[in-house]
Amino acid sequence: MKDNFDRKIYTFRLLLNDLVFLFRNTVNISSAMRNEKLDKVFMEKIMTVVTAVNGCTYCTWFHAKQAMSSGISETEIKNMLNLQFEADASDFDVPALLYAQHYAETNRKPNKEMTKNLFDFYGEKTAKHIILMIRMIFFGNLLGNTFDAFLSRLKGKKAKNSNVIFETLFFVVSAPFMLPLLPATKKYRK
Numbered sequence: 001m002k003d004n005f006d007r008k009i010y011t012f013r014l015l016l017n018d019l020v021f022l023f024r025n026t027v028n029i030s031s032a033m034r035n036e037k038l039d040k041v042f043m044e045k046i047m048t049v050v051t052a053v054n055g056c057t058y059c060t061w062f063h064a065k066q067a068m069s070s071g072i073s074e075t076e077i078k079n080m081l082n083l084q085f086e087a088d089a090s091d092f093d094v095p096a097l098l099y100a101q102h103y104a105e106t107n108r109k110p111n112k113e114m115t116k117n118l119f120d121f122y123g124e125k126t127a128k129h130i131i132l133m134i135r136m137i138f139f140g141n142l143l144g145n146t147f148d149a150f151l152s153r154l155k156g157k158k159a160k161n162s163n164v165i166f167e168t169l170f171f172v173v174s175a176p177f178m179l180p181l182l183p184a185t186k187k188y189r190k
Helices: 012-024 025-032 040-054 057-069 072-080 093-107 112-122 126-152 164-181
Strands: none
Touching: 012 126, 025 126, 040 057, 040 072, 040 093, 040 126, 057 072, 057 126, 057 164, 072 112, 093 112, 093 126, 112 126, 126 164
């Protein structure tokens, strides 16, 4: 049994930085969503892989549903959630999925060679859009994990480097949106 909540969460500063980043990139996000190389299936695969690494139960539930509705099989979704996606992925998908996994595993500090490979394979525009989509799901993952960190704290398991005041304020603000999702996400909780 684990003594602490062990998923990545937001600190006030990191949340503020990400909000500013996303706000400043609103136009780029819109452009990425119109990029013909980034179809819905491809994006759901990226979202699912990042979520698998970060362990956000809300994003797992949501993106598993979205992936199924976009035509991805249940087996392929399970494989992605277990980070066993290479057998199911196309040659076009694999570099982005590997990068998404690496980006999440390194907590947003990918090595230069992985980033170069992404840009070499997809070109500058699409590579930047892929990274932007990864940043967006990372944002969602940390929102969900930070909400869960407060619930975990109530059970006596606090997150590393967490702040009870920030977690409490975060919980109060996000509870109206997150509490209704708890029953739906039950099967994805570990």
